[in-house]
Amino acid sequence: MQVPLYQAKAEFFRMLGHPVRIRVLELLQDGPMPVRDLLVAIEVEPSNLSQQLAVLRRSGIVTATRDGSTVVYALAGGDVAELMRAARRILTEMLAGQEGLLAQLRDAEAGSG
Amino acid sequence: MQVPLYQAKAEFFRMLGHPVRIRVLELLQDGPMPVRDLLVAIEVEPSNLSQQLAVLRRSGIVTATRDGSTVVYALAGGDVAELMRAARRILTEMLAGQEGLLAQLRDAEAGSG
DNA sequence: TCGCGAATTCACGAACTCTTCAATTACAGC
DNA sequence: GCTGTAATTGAAGAGTTCGTGAATTCGCGA
Known part of the structure; x- marks a missing residue:
């Protein structure tokens, strides 16, 4: 591993360190959910949610799949x-x-x- | 609870989101340790370590006790x-x-x- | 009381994160 | 091809966090 383990861990925890991101992860524990529903559950600007979803996506902890005009997010690992x-x-x-x-x-x- | 739970969680994870702080917590899992030893194990400026220890202390995840001229850190909870x-x-x-x-x-x- | 080593606090510039608004992409229905 | 809706991306300003070096506090022993 090029990146020291403790640094990878730190990045992982930092990725979790935001209220919106926490809520997304908690909501996704009950199963995949479209952005629209996340947006209703978490009262926040769409662009703000998108930014936080992008952080989660980049880190690899969630996956996004397009289904028609809606995008569905799911936890990548269990x-x-x-x-x-x-x-x-x-x-x-x-x-x-x-x-x-x-x-x-x-x-x-x-x-x- | 005044602070929403997901916000408290986010703050908690953010507190963990730093390589030096991660290493401190991992080292303290083997038992209490004086600052001097932490300083040797984690190669970092004393003032920098102190700052990170202060973050951990403020959050309540570690405790510091003075023993003569050395300060010993320990995990607050198991x-x-x-x-x-x-x-x-x-x-x-x-x-x-x-x-x-x-x-x-x-x-x-x-x-x- | 003075000096010394251990640890912390202060101050400041650099780097990063957050939020917001505007612009953009992707798709469905007409 | 347009129009409208869903979602994302880009850019900018405000606020935070980080790392460093100087100054400070604390306790020990001469």
């Missing part, structure tokens, strides 16, 4: 779901940790002020 | 490993897919030219 689950688990842990921290801070303030 | 595994699996699939695509393109060129 297990994005598992990734999302893992992310959600960590995120939950982290938020819990931060709430704990917030509670601590609140207590500290109550104690000192 | 299962970053699983996330990385899921990412690697998808990445492998994607790269395989792209190789397949390349092969296809090569064949198409051979066929048409």
Whole structure:
């Protein structure tokens, strides 16, 4: 592999780092979907959605196929779901940790002020 | 939750989207590690590493504790490993897919030219 | 208290990403 | 061939992130 693995991973995660792109991937987990439906589900400018879809396409995580005048997107590989689950688990842990921290801070303030 | 979930997820992935940060997280999977050792393992300017560590700290995925004159970093929650595994699996699939695509393109060129 | 090494913070220019609007391509129906 | 709709592409400005070097903080030991 020419590109170091950690750099490929970083690029992969950066590709995921956008709300619209996340929503697209989550919607596509239930099966292929035309752009029109994505556009209705995610309220965003068509050109903006297209740009984000282009990012996903370029990275290879989704595929686009034309069917008449509509374009249908689908996940290229299976297990994005598992990734999302893992992310959600960590995120939950982290938020819990931060709430704990917030509670601590609140207590500290109550104690000192 | 004030912040929509998909936005929190996007921020989370964006936080992972940097080679140095990925390497730090992978190194910390084997246990806590002082900055000095991270600095040796990841060849990068100290100030640069510090900046990336600050990003990880702010997000809450790692914790820093001072021990004398050295600072030791550790993963805040357990299962970053699983996330990385899921990412690697998808990445492998994607790269395989792209190789397949390349092969296809090569064949198409051979066929048409 | 002074100096030293470890780590962080600050500041700034370069590079990148995001959003938006206009222009363009691709197709279906007339 | 036109017209209209679906989707993409291009370009530009605003905002972010990155990397570097200088300055700063923190704690240890002489």
